[in-house]
Amino acid sequence: MKRRDLLKSSALAGASLLSSAGESSALRAGQPASSDDDVKTFDLGDFELLSGETLTSATLAYKTHGQLSPAKDNVIVFPTWYAGRHTSNEGMIGEELALDPSRYFIVVPNQFGNGLSSSPSNTAPPQDRMRFPVVHPYDNIRAQHRLLTERYGVDRIKLVVGFSMSGQQAFHWGALYPDMVERIAPICGSAKTAVHNYVFLEGIKAALTADCAWNNGEYTSPPVTGLRAFSRVYTGWFASQAFFREGIHTTIGDTLDEGIFAMAEANFGSFDANDLLAMLATWQAADISAHPRFGGDLSAALASIRARAFVMPAQTDLYFPPEDNELEIAQMPNAELRVIPTIWGHLAGGGRNPEDTLWLSQQLTELLAS
Secondary structure (H helix, E strand, O other): OEEHHHHHHHHOOOHHHHHHHHHHHHOOOOOOOOOOOOOOEEEEEEEEEEOOEEEEEEEEEEEEOOOOOOOOOOOEOOOOOOHHHOHHHHHHOOOOOEEEOOOEEEEEOOOOOOOOOOOOOOOOOOOOOHHOOOOHHHHHHHHHHHHHHHOOOOOOOOOOOOOOOOHHHHHHHHHHHOOOEEEEEEOOOEEOHHHHHHHHHHHHHHHHHHHHHHHHHOOOOOOOOHHHHHHHHOOOOOOOOOHOOHHHHHHOOOOOOHHHHHHHHHHHOOOOOHHHHHHHHHHHEEEEOOOOOOOOHHHHHHOOOOOEEEEEEEEOOOOOHHHHHHHHOOOOOOOOOEEOOOOOOHHHHOOOOHHHHHHHHHHHHHHHOO
């Protein structure tokens, strides 16, 4: 199904809302997020998607940290999240943290739709703009699997860790490749996008596409009004009520307009609007049971994850609440629930708050030692 049809019939965990101002100012709609010479590209050729459609001349952009060991047994996969690129993950990587590049070979693949890997903004007609096909999390996982096996000869993964949409990818990795993945650590993510989460995404989608300049995705200049509305609606969801009540938002700016609104608008406004919707569609489609292997049986898909799992929701997350993860881990054979004690809401998992990052690093250190 084309996403144009998906919009007619009816999709962001943008923790990168608090991306550094330097990164945000460097981004432009439809343009690469980074001039980092270490970014690599893996050509996938004509890549068949879970939907049966083929993404032509597909590419996967990625960055690595550290060195692959001779035994190829030190691999960590850490995909990107909504409205994030490989640079967004770097707050969670460092020699003082669990994701230590002096010990591990950390692969950070950019998900389809983020403007670096194949996306509406960089794909040639007839798959450009709103004609870009719906990409499922499983499509990202299969592309990453090809990268690891074909380019690096990897057959074991020590850990798949991810935040928000990439936390959803960690669940998908564990379900699709149970013999390859030793551990997973989904942070503020779920095995299946919940109905309430889906409804939230419909709201921000509607805010963006209501702009007349949107023109059904055929805009000649960015739909600035829609992007601004999208950003403002989203701002009320990425942190908790206590985050605002205790004034943490004022550390970004003295007023909402000068601070957190401006930060959100700079980040989302730096993305091509069609790219934002492509990633949103992937988020809405997330469901580890949506694969021929499981036939829609979520319990069977969860039971197939044999990897040791620390599932880590934030206590105050508004759209990936701990209660959803409680239901999931009850059906996983080797999983523990570790709730982040924070008022930062969803933002707790994205490396923005040092206290939360340290807590997560401690859990990951324990998981990696297990």
